[in-house]
Amino acid sequence: MNPTRKRRLIIVLLVIAAAAVAVGLTVFALQRNMNYLFTPSQVEAGKAHAYSTFRLGGMVKAGSIKRSDDSLKVQFTVVDASGAMPVVYTGILPDLFRANQSVITTGHMDGNHFVATQVLAKHDETYMPKELKDAMAQAHAGKHIDESAMPEKTP
Amino acid sequence: MAKWIPLWLHKLSSPPTFYAFAGKVRPWAIALALILGVIALYGALVLAPPDYQQGDDYRIIFIHVPSAWMSLFIYAVMGVSAFIALVWRIKLAEVVAMESAPIGAAFTFITLVTGSLWGERMWGTWWTWDARLTSELVLLFLYLGVIGLYHSFEDRRQGARAAAFLAIIGIINVPIVHFSVQWWNTLHQGSTVNLFGKSHIATDMLWPLLTMMVATKAYYVASLCGRVRTDLLALEGGKDWVRKIAAAEKSR
Numbered sequence: 212m213n214p215t216r217k218r219r220l221i222i223v224l225l226v227i228a229a230a231a232v233a234v235g236l237t238v239f240a241l242q243r244n245m246n247y248l249f250t251p252s253q254v255e256a257g258k259a260h261a262y263s264t265f266r267l268g269g270m271v272k273a274g275s276i277k278r279s280d281d282s283l284k285v286q287f288t289v290v291d292a293s294g295a296m297p298v299v300y301t302g303i304l305p306d307l308f309r310a311n312q313s314v315i316t317t318g319h320m321d322g323n324h325f326v327a328t329q330v331l332a333k334h335d336e337t338y339m340p341k342e343l344k345d346a347m348a349q350a351h352a353g354k355h356i357d358e359s360a361m362p363e364k365t366p
Numbered sequence: 367m368a369k370w371i372p373l374w375l376h377k378l379s380s381p382p383t384f385y386a387f388a389g390k391v392r393p394w395a396i397a398l399a400l401i402l403g404v405i406a407l408y409g410a411l412v413l414a415p416p417d418y419q420q421g422d423d424y425r426i427i428f429i430h431v432p433s434a435w436m437s438l439f440i441y442a443v444m445g446v447s448a449f450i451a452l453v454w455r456i457k458l459a460e461v462v463a464m465e466s467a468p469i470g471a472a473f474t475f476i477t478l479v480t481g482s483l484w485g486e487r488m489w490g491t492w493w494t495w496d497a498r499l500t501s502e503l504v505l506l507f508l509y510l511g512v513i514g515l516y517h518s519f520e521d522r523r524q525g526a527r528a529a530a531f532l533a534i535i536g537i538i539n540v541p542i543v544h545f546s547v548q549w550w551n552t553l554h555q556g557s558t559v560n561l562f563g564k565s566h567i568a569t570d571m572l573w574p575l576l577t578m579m580v581a582t583k584a585y586y587v588a589s590l591c592g593r594v595r596t597d598l599l600a601l602e603g604g605k606d607w608v609r610k611i612a613a614a615e616k617s618r
Contacts, residue, residue, distance in 0.1 A: 216453055216454060219452060219453045219455075220453045223449060223452050223453055223531075223534065226531065226534070226535065227534055227535065227537075227538075230535040230538055231538050234538045234542075238542070247496055247497065247550060247551050247552055247553070248551055268551070304490075305488070305489060305490030306487070306488070307419065307420075307488055307489075308490075315553055329490075329491070330490065331489045331490045331491055331494070331553060332488065332489055332490060333489065333553055333555065334419060334420065334488055334489075334555060335555050335556075335566075336555040336556045336557060336558040336566050337558070337566040337567070338417050338420075338424060338427070338558060338566065338567040338568060338571050339417065339418055339567070339568040339571070340415035340416065340417070340418060340568055340570075340571075341415075341416065341417075341418040342415075343418070343568060344418035344419075345418075
């Protein structure tokens with residue numbers, strides 16, 4: 212490799228390295244603030260106190276969905292491994308909303324319950340035909356395994 | 367030129383050789399893209415069963431995911447070509463990098479639009495500032511930046527050099543897009559198809575997806591060959607080999 216090319220190679224590599232370090236530090240610094248959502252146990256631990264509006268994510272507790280008869284108001288409980296948070300929402304829910312489904316709600320705390328202005332359904336990365344799902348459910352009968360469980364880790 | 371680069375690669379990088387080579391490759395790549403694309407669409411829309419959770423709505427995956435893969439793949443090709451162009455000043459590498467950008471931008475745009483449609487049906491929103499969606503949008507802006515910077519210089523080669531710098535700096539975003547669903551808690555689900563380890567998709571849904579992936583790759587090769595040929599003619603306008611081609615066209 213001749214000296215000119217070597218010099219260019221070094222310059223280009225230095226620019227890439229500098230940009231990578233800059234982006235790496237930015238991402239690292241943002242990590243604490245880049246919380247897309249809080250889980251119920253994080254909220255209970257007081258981590259969301261600083262925010263007037265935030266996202267609450269978790270699984271809809273089975274049997275907790277209560278729909279109002281004369282309006283679009285609906286109440287349900289969002290749970291994670293160790294926490295639970297009652298949610299009140301008025302509006303149209305996405306098609307995938309149901310018990311044991313992961314949801315992400317946006318809103319604010321009102322006393323000890325969460326008032327949501329938006330409810331989004333989260334789905335997992337698994338795709339399979341219904342027959343296969345039913346067959347798997349039968350094979351698992353007895354021990355309850357839920358595919359769409361909470362995201363395993365929190366940042 | 368360093369000795370470890372095989373001679374044929376060195377020869378191929380000369381514009382007249384590559385012009386002829388790309389001309390031979392292009393029809394095969396177009397045919398492959400069309401045939402595999404039709405097979406993949408038939409498998410995706412007719413043969414694949416509905417999903418247990420999303421019903422028929424999930425079928426947009428067969429456009430969305432191959433486009434998303436292409437948006438990252440083309441960026442990687444563009445970044446590597448830009449790197450070669452900057453260090454070794456190989457004209458062909460410059461042309462490949464600059465002509466890849468519009469194709470990659472188109473795939474990124476398709477990814478964002480199909481993802482938005484899918485998100486409205488399944489999640490309940492067209493757009494949300496989650497890490498995967500945001501980093502893919504940044505990828506689109508990087509592509510547009512490269513295209514814009516390239517065309518904002520009077521001298522084409524100077525523009526290509528400036529744009530190549532932007533392209534290789536932006537390559538840092540590629541792993542961020544890919545790993546965003548692991549690094550952050552996002553609305554977007556994790557990877558379905560994994561190169562290493564288990565994929566979370568039934569086989570009769572997986573094969574149309576992979577076929578479509580090969581079809582989009584073939585389309586990229588075909589499109590790139592055509593674009594590079596045109597650009598080489600324009601760039602080398604005064605050279606003998608271009609004059610010969612022009613004379614041959616005229617005498618027909």
